Structures are given as C-alpha cells and as structure tokens.
Amino acid sequence: xxxxxxxxxxxxxxxxxxxxxxxxxxxxxxxxxxxxxxxxxxxxxxxxxxxxxxxxxxxxxxxxxxxxxxxxxxxxxxxxxxxxxxxxxxxxxxxxxxxxxxxxxxxxxxxxxxxxxxxxxxxxxx
Numbered sequence: 001x002x003x004x005x006x007x008x009x010x011x012x013x014x015x016x017x018x019x020x021x022x023x024x025x026x027x028x029x030x031x032x033x034x035x036x037x038x039x040x041x042x043x044x045x046x047x048x049x050x051x052x053x054x055x056x057x058x059x060x061x062x063x064x065x066x067x068x069x070x071x072x073x074x075x076x077x078x079x080x081x082x083x084x085x086x087x088x089x090x091x092x093x094x095x096x097x098x099x100x101x102x103x104x105x106x107x108x109x110x111x112x113x114x115x116x117x118x119x120x121x122x123x124x125x126x
Contacts, residue, residue: 002026002115004095009120014086020120022078022095033098033107034071036080038091038122045094049080050107058106063089085124092119 008020024031035050049069051057057069068081078095096113105112 002097004097004115004117006093006095006117006120009093009122011123011125012085014124014126016085016124017081017083018085018122019082020080020093020095020122022117024076024078024097030099031097032101033105033112034078035096035098035107035113036067036069036078037094037096037110038089039094039119040088040091043091045110047108047110048093051078052105052107056107058108060108082122085122087124087126090122090124092121094119 003025005023006020010018012018033050033052036048037045038048039045047060048063049059049067051069051071059067066084070079095117097115098113100112102112
C-alpha cells in the first residue's frame with residue numbers, strides 16, 4: 001500500500017516563494033514517474049511538473065523557469081520549489097506517483113498515475 005502525504009502549502013504574497021513536499025510511504029522502489037498537479041477553483045486539474053526515475057524533468061509551459069521539481073529517493077520525498085508566485089498559481093497542489101513505464105512519457109499525463117496524495121493548498125495574494 002502506497003501513501004503520499006503533501007506538506008508545505010500556505011499563503012504567500014505575490015512575488016514570494018514556497019516549497020511543497022510529498023513524502024511517500026510504502027513500496028516506492030518501483031516509481032517511474034512522480035509529479036505535481038494542481039487544481040484551481042472552477043478549473044480542471046492540470047499537470048505542473050513531472051520527474052522520472054532518471055531525474056529527467058518536464059514542466060507545463062505556464063511554470064517553466066518559475067517552478068523546480070526534484071526528488072530525493074533516499075528520503076522517499078518529492079519537492080516542488082515555487083518562485084515568483086502570482087495569484088494565478090493559487091490552487092490545491094497534488095502529488096502523484098506512477099509505476100508503469102510508457103515510452104516517451106513526459107510524466108505529466110494524469111491518467112497514467114496510480115497513486116495520489118490528498119493535496120496541499122497554496123494561496124497567493126496580490
């Protein structure tokens with residue numbers, strides 16, 4: 001049984017930074033992709049950043065140069081460093097993990113993820 005627990009969300013003013021974390025519990029050795037997704041009020045959930053087991057990263061165009069995803073396999077933890085935050089980044093942020101390999105996977109495809117956390121709220125005020 002795999003459990004993903006996010007932490008580090010909160011409220012910040014525009015221009016500020018936050019780092020959210022995702023601690024994985026259970027059998028995590030087989031994770032191929034891990035990713036961050038977000039859902040803003042009234043909008044569909046979208047992929048933000050993904051990282052595969054080799055450390056290759058991919059980002060949504062809207063956060064390139066602004067967010068950085070990383071994973072520490074020794075600590076079973078995934079991170080998302082968010083800089084220069086703006087109100088449009090306000091959302092519930094979800095961590096997810098995927099064990100299935102897909103050739104050419106950018107680790108941003110939601111339906112491929114089997115495990116999801118409960119989410120951590122990020123609110124950015126202007």
